Amino acid sequence: MGWFKRIQEGxxxxxxxxxxxxxxxxxxxxxxxxxxxxxEFAGTLNVCATCGHHERIGSAEYFEVLFDGGKxxxxxAKMVSADPLEFKDTTDYKSRLEKAxxxxxLEDAIxxxxxxxxxxxxxxxxxxxxxxxxxxxxxxxxxxxxxxDLALKKQCPYICIxxxxxxxxxxxxxxxxxxxxTSARLSLxxxxxxxxxxxxxxxxxxxxxxSFAMLGDLNIAEPNALIGxxxxxxxxxxxxxxxxxxxxxxxxxxxxxxxxxIVERKDLxxxxxxxxxxxxxxxxxEEKVG
Amino acid sequence: MNYLEFxxxxxxxxxxxxxxxxxxxxxxxxxHSTVADxxxxxxxxxxxxxxxxxxxxxxxxxxxxxxxYTLSYIEAITGGRFExxxxxxxxxxxxxxxxxxxxxxxxxxxxxxxxxxxNTKMRQYRNFGMANPEGYRKALRLMKLAEKFNRxxxxxxxxxxxxxxxxxxxxGQGEAIARNLIxxxxxxxxxxxxxxxxxxxxxxxxxGIGDRVLMLENTWYSVxxxxxxxxxxxxxxxxxxxxxxxLHLTGENMLELKLIDGIIPEPLGGAHANxxxxxxxxxxxxxxxxxxxxxxxxxKRIDARIKKFSSMGVVxxx
Numbered sequence: 001m002g003w004f005k006r007i008q009e010g011x012x013x014x015x016x017x018x019x020x021x022x023x024x025x026x027x028x029x030x031x032x033x034x035x036x037x038x039x040e041f042a043g044t045l046n047v048c049a050t051c052g053h054h055e056r057i058g059s060a061e062y063f064e065v066l067f068d069g070g071k072x073x074x075x076x077a078k079m080v081s082a083d084p085l086e087f088k089d090t091t092d093y094k095s096r097l098e099k100a101x102x103x104x105x106l107e108d109a110i111x112x113x114x115x116x117x118x119x120x121x122x123x124x125x126x127x128x129x130x131x132x133x134x135x136x137x138x139x140x141x142x143x144x145x146x147x148x149d150l151a152l153k154k155q156c157p158y159i160c161i162x163x164x165x166x167x168x169x170x171x172x173x174x175x176x177x178x179x180x181x182t183s184a185r186l187s188l189x190x191x192x193x194x195x196x197x198x199x200x201x202x203x204x205x206x207x208x209x210x211s212f213a214m215l216g217d218l219n220i221a222e223p224n225a226l227i228g229x230x231x232x233x234x235x236x237x238x239x240x241x242x243x244x245x246x247x248x249x250x251x252x253x254x255x256x257x258x259x260x261x262i263v264e265r266k267d268l269x270x271x272x273x274x275x276x277x278x279x280x281x282x283x284x285x286e287e288k289v290g
Numbered sequence: 291m292n293y294l295e296f297x298x299x300x301x302x303x304x305x306x307x308x309x310x311x312x313x314x315x316x317x318x319x320x321x322h323s324t325v326a327d328x329x330x331x332x333x334x335x336x337x338x339x340x341x342x343x344x345x346x347x348x349x350x351x352x353x354x355x356x357x358x359y360t361l362s363y364i365e366a367i368t369g370g371r372f373e374x375x376x377x378x379x380x381x382x383x384x385x386x387x388x389x390x391x392x393x394x395x396x397x398x399x400x401x402x403x404x405x406x407x408x409n410t411k412m413r414q415y416r417n418f419g420m421a422n423p424e425g426y427r428k429a430l431r432l433m434k435l436a437e438k439f440n441r442x443x444x445x446x447x448x449x450x451x452x453x454x455x456x457x458x459x460x461x462g463q464g465e466a467i468a469r470n471l472i473x474x475x476x477x478x479x480x481x482x483x484x485x486x487x488x489x490x491x492x493x494x495x496x497x498g499i500g501d502r503v504l505m506l507e508n509t510w511y512s513v514x515x516x517x518x519x520x521x522x523x524x525x526x527x528x529x530x531x532x533x534x535x536x537l538h539l540t541g542e543n544m545l546e547l548k549l550i551d552g553i554i555p556e557p558l559g560g561a562h563a564n565x566x567x568x569x570x571x572x573x574x575x576x577x578x579x580x581x582x583x584x585x586x587x588x589x590k591r592i593d594a595r596i597k598k599f600s601s602m603g604v605v606x607x608x
Contacts, residue, residue, distance in 0.1 A: 193438055254377065257376070257378045260376055260377060261374070275373065278392075278439075279435075280439065
């Protein structure tokens with residue numbers, strides 16, 4: 001703990017004034033400030049080659065990393081959120097959704113797809129933090145449920161890559177119950193003895209942590225990902241104490257018994273393939289020889 | 291190389307051998323016959339010493355600083371195809387208890403075992419192979435995982451005991467071990483337990499309920515270590531040798547008492563004298579036992595397991 005810890009940030013930017021960083025030709029690592037071309041950075045799977053910082057990526061990138069040849073078939077790609085509560089805060093939920101859809105070119109905060117991983121049939125869901133903080137509303141819950149149903153139908157493993165701020169406030173109780181719904185469906189997968197690997201990435205918090213993200217047969221995380229139930233700010237304010245270094249990071253969770261392993265993005269596919277082969281016998285003829 | 295006090299004659303011969311070899315390399319003197327002579331003598335002396343080990347000496351060999359530990363066995367048996375899994379999903383990842391998926395040739399196996407450290411720093415990190423409740427709970431979690439996906443379990447036992455600490459008691463050391471005993475009795479998959487070093491008491495038994503319980507030749511398995519037994523019953527630490535005799539803790543003793551299912555022979559001079567040989571033997575043993583256990587009906591296997599443990603104990607019928 002530093003004695004001269006800065007209590008107040010030197011520059012405070014109001015959230016309304018925050019600007020989206022434009023897609024540029026360069027990437028500057030927020031950890032070690034190393035600068036590389038965007039092309040080089042993509043080549044290292046958006047991981048800083050100098051300090052190992054894992055930049056947040058979305059479903060498109062994870063599908064590219066995990067599916068053989070980047071080939072997959074998406075499930076319910078066009079499913080969009082309804083607004084049954086006609087929720088309104090500073091702006092109404094509908095226009096918030098439209099804005100997010102326009103900005104991200106995504107329909108919601110998750111995508112589900114089936115394909116092959118190292119020759120094994122799999123269904124993968126991957127969350128997009130860029131869509132309203134990866135928050136879980138009815139669409140996220142339903143797409144996970146559909147993914148599990150498909151895995152049950154194909155008798156194959158299910159993988160979910162979590163990256164979320166938690167439940168989506170604008171769907172209130174409906175959002176809360178997605179925790180129960182996804183867990184209910186996972187119980188069916190468990191009963192069928194099909195492997196479920198949960199991949200926790202930066203950040204995974206709130207209702208997502210308190211449901212499907214922590215329920216993997218194996219829970220694995222990328223390095224230094226923020227993982228927790230209550231956010232660090234809430235914890236700090238509640239207990240009125242500074243938080244220990246590394247609190248709620250992947251390494252902290254590993255030490256406290258909640259993760260099976262921390263896996264770097266470059267090893268994600270090969271490690272998942274290893275785990276799946278240990279737990280799963282592909283139906284005859286489905287697995288490639290060699 | 292480290293030598294135990296009764297290995298002194300071996301040490302002296304090895305030193306002579308080394309000198310002879312150096313002389314051979316550095317000069318033109320022909321030392322071939324001397325070297326061959328010494329090698330023969332080493333084998334002879336080692337054989338003699340190791341065939342006459344007292345129970346206490348066996349305890350010492352089981353703790354030999356050069357003896358291979360759990361992860362070394364797993365790495366060798368799987369040819370590196372092993373991924374460790376961590377955590378009890380409750381409080382901690384216990385470094386004294388390790389486990390994970392490995393492949394023995396093409397067979398996926400859940401490996402579990404206590405892990406000792408190889409140097410001072412690692413010994414502390416591994417808590418000297420003394421697991422806390424979270425270690426036993428991690429072990430059980432992994433065993434349940436293996437059961438779910440119908441994979442056999444191999445446990446490698448090497449512990450001076452479950453950790454006798456304040457927090458261990460707070461978190462329920464007794465409950466954690468007890469839970470494992472009852473759960474392991476009902477596991478639907480084959481379980482093979484191998485004592486590779488020290489098998490001390492409940493801390494060992496906590497991962498020791500299996501269809502086959504085997505001891506390496508130079509190990510011990512009992513309700514207490516000879517030192518602790520001496521300190522409790524003789525009220526000082528000086529009677530460890532007598533205690534080792536009295537406890538009947540060697541593989542032969544345990545087999546005779548029908549408390550284990552078999553003894554795995556070690557290479558001449560103990561497991562540490564030829565690691566590759568003991569790895570190969572243990573691998574072959576696992577494969578041989580799995581080939582017998584895996585085709586069995588799970589209900590019959592559980593039945594036999596329970597019958598075996600139920601039959602332990604000696605009484606005079608009333």
